[in-house]
Amino acid sequence: MKTKFLIFLLFCCSVITFAQKTISGKIKNSDGEFVPSASVTVEEKGKDAIIAYAITNSKGEYKVTFTSAESDVDLKIKAFNHKPVTRSVQNTSQNLDFTLDTEATEIKEIQLKTRLITKRGDTISYDIQSFDSKNDRTLADVLKRMPGIEVNKDGSILYQGQPLSKFYVNGKDLMEGGYGVVNNALPKDAVQKVEVLENHQPVKILQDKVPSDQAAINIKLKKQVTMTGRGEVGVGISDPAIWNVKLTPMFFGQKNQWVVNYKTNNTGETVENEGNMFAMGNRWEGRRSNASQNSWLSVERAAVPNLPEKRYLMNNIHFLSANLLTSPFKNKEWELKANASYVNNAVERESYEETFFKKENFTEFNIRDNNLYTNKAKGEIIFTKNAKEGFFKNVTSFNQFWNEDRASINLKNSEDDLLNKNSRQTLSSPTGSFQNSLSTIIPLKSKMLNVMSYISYQDDNQLLRVTPGNYVFYPELVTGPGSVPVFNNIFADLPEVSQDFGMKTFEANHSATMGFTKKFWTFTPEIGFNYTGNSLNSEILEFANAPYNQRREDFSNDLRFREAVPYVGLGVNYKSEAWTVGIQLPVNYNMITAEDAGRSVNKDFDKITFEPSGFVQYSFASFWKAALSGNWNYNFATINDLYGGILMSRPTSFSAMNPDNPLSETESKRAGSRIEYRNPLNNLFFNVNYSLSQTDRNLIADIDRGIGFGIISYIEQDNQIVSNSQSAEIGKYFPKFKSNLSLSFRNSTTTSDNARGGEIFENKNSTQNLTFKLNNAYFSWMTLDYNFTTGWGKNSSTFGDSETGSFNHNLGLTVYPVENHSVTLNWDQLNYSSGDQNFKNGFYDLTYQYAWAAKKVDFELKWLNIANKKVFERVFDDAFTYSFERIRIRPSQFMVAVKFNFK
CATH class of the missing domain: 2.60.40.10 (Immunoglobulins)
Known part of the structure; x- marks a missing residue:
């Protein structure tokens, strides 16, 4: 290898x-x-x-x-x-x-022809009008037809298979990474061209000093001051009635920009994902991340199929967001941004599953019915100055979650009948969090001083209830000092079992960096301190109070965890016309303590680590780029690995850690290479990638399966995961045929050590995927969008070999029989196979649209899931289990809608 x-x-x-x-x-x-x-x-x-x-x-x-x-x-x-x-x-x-020699150029007639794609330095410009088709309405519709660019359903964008670092509109970063709202709602008619900024360094004072290997996109509008946006109102016939409303007005000026967005539907669209941060910028701007809960507990959840979400998601979503950018001072280098969003969502799921556990030799039959409720609010204030003379950015964020989950479960097995049959499960999980990130770069003559500070506080509270609480636990082992707590009695006929959980997390990262520049070289020595503190409390209430031969401490946790990492490092950067080099050389002093006297947890650990990372990129022959990258890093135990009392993470999953085990240590090494070709003269883009990684661990997770539950423990033994992957992607636009064609292939092989019931074995998994995409708008009376992906794989382990295969294709065929009228057929086909079993799932939609061109208004009639397919079936085979699943999906439904632009 x-x-x-x-x-x-x-x-x-x-x-x-x-x-x-x-x-x-x-x-x-x-x-x-x-x-x-x-x-x-x-x-x-x-x-x-x-x-x-x-x-x-x-x-x-x-x-x-x-x-x-x-x-x-x-x-x-x-x-x-x-x-x-x-x-x-x-x-x-x-x-x-x-x-x-001078010579007058004679122009016989005026014909303006715009080149489809042009390249100037590190900027590649796409003429948007050269790629759109009759039924394209938004920026996202057209971007997917451009070679080298991919657009996901949530609006996120990939360039040459890599995510963007920034998304600008007229050179301004209004959305701060959450650009999906704009991408899916900005009318194409407002856009002049799309610019891809390769090797983009967003911090102006660092340009030509600290290089970047990431790309950004700038959307250049036709007007410097633009009031625009997109709206849609739709209703439909189903049981119950359905609706889809989207209202996204937006304004882009030289001093102010804003976007207001309200979307609601129960048609299976997860519009709230458009507000996620897809572009995180770079480390010099401070720390950014999507807010999330520390979700330790969960109800049993129904399976979801590998289908477009519109096929299976039973939702009721309200998503409201607002983004504002303004220059409050005469000095336009200072910008103030305010972002806010609120999500209210209710989701229903239902599935039937048969799972055969190969080692334990029994089968579970499970019917899951869920009602999942999400309520979350976010507020953010950002103050920035980005100039050649200095940089300042402060981001303050507030997040609040009020989530409630429900589950109705019918669980049976082939060996025993003493289970939580017809149990009801509820989970309440409120979370509040606060973050502040500050980064400033101050020029000091020929040097630069960068100071960064990040603080975060989060309070997670979760309460999981199971009614009734009938459990069977075995084998009978006695709990002793320094051993993993286990159940040594049968707990039956409890009216309810409740898992209470709370965790407070404080995190602080502070650093100072001095930059020195010498010709093409920039050196950035850095000193910093990272700190994480956790306080975890949990208790299984009814078990702790039950009159059995079990200690109360076995069912509770009172754990205090602290990790402090002072570090020093050196950044070495080189930037010339052809070469770009970025290397980080940090030395970390890792100190970890964990204490829980009631569970005999007392850990004190320290270790010095050297964790280099970097990349080298070379541009040659106008259109080529080659790059090497790699990193070597260590990860040590977190609070997730150290709790000594039994925790019911799910009603059928209990876990506890052995306090005698050493702290987990994971050493990871990765190397990768990449070649890119981007030729705007012939509209050809392709890339080839190779990646090799190795992870060494000192502990291995083991699951001891019982009837209807599992106990997780860790075995102290050196073990390894080795992965290598190869991928290639090629995309070309054919102007003569108005066709964008792309083909990609990926091969991945992973070999790992695993444990099951105390037995350690090697598992090898290999997967291959081939994807083909075609967008064609050659004929004036027809457009075609076609994607297909086929995959196959093999899993080998002690328990035998298994082979799986899948085929997925999506066809969108639009015919224009009369001017301003169109009919579209959508066909999604997903096939699965495992061994000698095959499952075929086909879905068909029909859409009629009338375009009122003068007013830029569309009237639409849709018939979704014409075949009225109500379930999705698939099989899954791996080293441990063989599963058959039947999942409820959305039935046939009719909708009428009106779509329009704001101005």
Whole structure:
């Protein structure tokens, strides 16, 4: 495996170094004046194929780097009102100056043709009008047709398979990473072009000093001041009645920008995900993350199918958000942003599952029926200054959750009948949190001082109730000092079992960095201190008070956990026209303490670790980029690994940790390589990736399955996980056929040590996926969107081998029989196989739309799930279990809707 990786790296290096040549010089006219904006192209002789190009600057200077195996190439220079020049030159690095004769360019008729994709430096620009089709209405609709770009349903964007670091509109970052709302609601007619900013460093004072290998997107609007947005109102016939309302007005000005968004539906759209942060910026801007609960407890949940959510999600969602950006001072470098959102969502789920446990040799039959309620609110205030003379950013966030989950469970098994049959489960889980992130960069003559501070406080409270509380636990083992608590009696006929849980978490990260720049090099020595403190309290109330031979302490926790990590580090950065290097060299002193006297937990641990990370990127021959990256890091025990009392995380899952076990240590090493090709001249994009990782652990998790429950423990033994993956993706736009075509393949193999019931064994899992996408708008009377993914895999372990396969395709065919009228057929097909069993799931939708072009209003009639399929079936086979699932999905339904633009 390592040999393959080294061969691949040598191949990358050979591609980089093979026949790289650079031609540079100046271009003047016969009057001795410099010629700006002249195009310089390198072409292979006799093939009329451009292999590299450059544009002269205001001083007439050009520089073009290329790779060719030919002994000679053609160099062509073209400029407006000048005679073109073609010269055959040797394939060597050289300096060539040219003098162009002036010649008036005769224009017989005015024809303005915009190039589909252009590249200037690190900026790639897409002309949006060249990619849209008749039924496209929003930015997201058009982006998915552009080569090199992928758009997910929630509005998140990938460029060359990687997530964005920033999303700008007219150069301003209003949404602070939560750009899905804008992407899904910004009318395409308001957009002039889409700019991809490669190697984007968002902090201006660090540009040309601290490099970045991430890309950003800037949406350039047609007007500097734009009032726009998108709305939709729809109702439908079903049981119960259905609705879908979307109202997203937005304003983009030079000083102020705002977006207000309200969406509600019960049609299966998770519109609340549009508010998630997809672009996190970089570390110099401070710390950003999506707010979440520490969800230790949960009810038994029904399975969800691998289908588009609109097929199965039984929801009732209200999502309200508002984003504001303004420049409060005359100095426009200062910006104030205020963001707020509220989500109220109710979800119903229902599934039937048969699970055969291979080692334990019994089968469970489970019917799950859920009602899941989400209430969460978020407020955020951001104050920034981003200038060449300095940087300041402070983010203050408040989050509150009021979640309630319900479950009705019917559980049986093939061996015993003493289970929670027809049990009712409830979970109440309120959470409140506060975060503040500050980062500032102050220039000190030729140096820079960066100070960062992050503090966070979160209070999680959860109460899980199970009614009735009938359990069978075995084997009978006596609880002793320093051992894992186990049940040594049968608990039966309890009217209710309640798990109470509470945890308070405080986190603080502080650091100071000094930056020194010397030519192309920037060195950033850093000193910092990270601290995490947790206070965990839990108790299984009825078990602790029951008159059995069990200690009360076995069913409760009172754990205090602290982790302090002072560290020093050095950042080494290099930035030139072709090379980009970013390396971090931190040394950490890890100190961990954990105390819970009632459970004999008393841990005190310290260790010094060196955890380097970095990347090297090389750009060559105009269109190519090659990169190597890697990291080496350590992770140690968290509070999740150290509680000594029994915890009911789910009504059928109990866990406790052995206090005699050492703290868990995980050492992870990863190396990766990547080659990219982006050629706007022929609209071709592709990338190839290879990744190898190894994780070494000192503890291995073990689950001892009983009838209807499981006990989790840890075995002290060195074990390993080794993963390697290869992927390739190619995308090309064919202007003549108005078609965007992409093909991707991924292969992944993971070998790991696992434990089951005290037995340790090796498990090997390999998966392969092939994906094909086609968007075609060649015919004036038809557009076609087609995606298919096929996957196959094999799992091998002590318990035998299993093979699985899947096929998934999505077809969207739109026909325009009459002007402004369209009919669309959507067909989703998902097939699964395991062994000799096959399941086929097909879904069909039909949509009629009338476009009132003058008013930019659409009237729509939809028939969803024409076949009225009500369940989804699949099988799952792995090292431990074989499962068959039948999941309730949405029935056939009819909808009418009106869609419109705001201005």
